[in-house]
Amino acid sequence: MIIEYHRPTTLEEALTLLRRVDPHTVPLAGGSALNQPAPQPFAVVDLQALGLNAIRSRGHFLDIGATATLQGLLEYHAEAKSRGNGLPAALIRAIEHEATYNLRQVASVAGTLVAADGRSPFTTVLLALDAALTVQPGDDRLDLGDLLPLRLERLRGRLITQATIPLNVRLGYEYVARSPADRPIVCAALARWPSGRTRLALGGYGSAPLLAFDGTETEGVEVAARNAYSQAEDEWASAEYRQEVAGILATRCLQSSEEPG
Numbered sequence: 212m213i214i215e216y217h218r219p220t221t222l223e224e225a226l227t228l229l230r231r232v233d234p235h236t237v238p239l240a241g242g243s244a245l246n247q248p249a250p251q252p253f254a255v256v257d258l259q260a261l262g263l264n265a266i267r268s269r270g271h272f273l274d275i276g277a278t279a280t281l282q283g284l285l286e287y288h289a290e291a292k293s294r295g296n297g298l299p300a301a302l303i304r305a306i307e308h309e310a311t312y313n314l315r316q317v318a319s320v321a322g323t324l325v326a327a328d329g330r331s332p333f334t335t336v337l338l339a340l341d342a343a344l345t346v347q348p349g350d351d352r353l354d355l356g357d358l359l360p361l362r363l364e365r366l367r368g369r370l371i372t373q374a375t376i377p378l379n380v381r382l383g384y385e386y387v388a389r390s391p392a393d394r395p396i397v398c399a400a401l402a403r404w405p406s407g408r409t410r411l412a413l414g415g416y417g418s419a420p421l422l423a424f425d426g427t428e429t430e431g432v433e434v435a436a437r438n439a440y441s442q443a444e445d446e447w448a449s450a451e452y453r454q455e456v457a458g459i460l461a462t463r464c465l466q467s468s469e470e471p472g
Contacts, residue, residue: 215254219261222372226348228256230368238370240278240319263372268296271379277321277371281306281333284320301384301400301467302340305332308386308395321371324355325362328418330394334359335414336384337376338422339400345373359419380404383464386415387456396448397456399436401464403429409468411436411461416443416453423457429465436461 214234219225229236231254239255263278266287275284284306288298297303309332310318324344327334334355342355347370355374358365386398397415411424411432423439424432436457443457444450 212252213255214252216257217254218257218259222261222347222370225256225258225261226368226370228254229370238322240322258370268378271377273298273376273378275320275374275376277373278319280316281310281318281320281323282312282315285315296378298378299380299382301382302336305336305384305400309333320374324358324374325366325371327359327420329414329416329420330398331414331420332384332386332395332398332400335398335412335420336382336400337374338412338420339402339410340376340380340382341402341410341425343375344371345375346370347372356422377402377404381468383467385460385463385467387460397440397453397460399457399460399464401432401461401468403468409465411464413439413457413461416440416445416447423461432461432465433458 217228219228229238234254235251236254236256239257258278263276264283265276266279266283267274285303288303291297306315309323323331324334324337338355344353344355344358346353346366353365380402383401384398386395388395395415397413399411399413401409401411403409407427409424409426409429409432410422412420413423413436414420421439424435437454440450440453440457442450443453
């Protein structure tokens with residue numbers, strides 16, 4: 212239950228509120244992640260007045276404001292594509308797979324990453340892209356892969372203000388689900404840099420997507436995918452099934468990332 216609502220106009224004011232211990236205080240962007248039953252009363256800090264929703268290209272990078280919505284990213288892509296420099300098609304597919312149109316209108320980029328479980332397509336793709344997060348106070352830069360296992364601890368009293376992803380990569384995204392609109396049982400995202408660096412992330416299981424491969428020898432991608440899901444059993448699928456599918460999807464992602472485009 213929400214017991215307090217604040218709408219600060221400066222980042223400093225927002226951080227002061229978020230550092231409080233009592234009452235428990237959390238950031239509010241679109242609100243989609245907070246629309247769940249909570250075990251204790253809490254206060255919210257509305258971030259809408261802080262101007263954290265800008266999306267800007269910067270050379271080979273894209274800086275995405277924390278409160279930019281998933282739908283806002285799709286709209287940015289449509290505008291950038293008309294100028295010949297849209298976002299990778301695999302990223303667009305993952306955003307569309309993450310949530311329906313109505314939810315994409317309110318779900319923020321940072322909120323989606325913080326609340327994500329292992330079945331989040333968007334988080335899986337950003338993990339493959341080695342997304343960097345700017346966190347205040349301190350203007351710290353955290354890799355998404357380092358943040359995901361310790362989100363509550365690392366973000367207590369702090370705030371993500373921006374996510375940055377590379378644009379000079381080839382990206383593949385593949386998934387298997389019970390229906391085209393359902394969240395994945397297994398999904399794979401693979402990014403390849405001009406230098407040859409290759410990162411494979413897997414989703415569909417557990418509390419967060421996981422990084423299965425980061426290197427330059429792509430021959431090991433399929434084996435890494437299978438090994439990463441050797442214990443990935445839950446009510447949705449057996450570990451053996453996930454191992455087999457993860458290897459297949461990783462190979463497909465690798466093939467699509469090798470295609471010219």
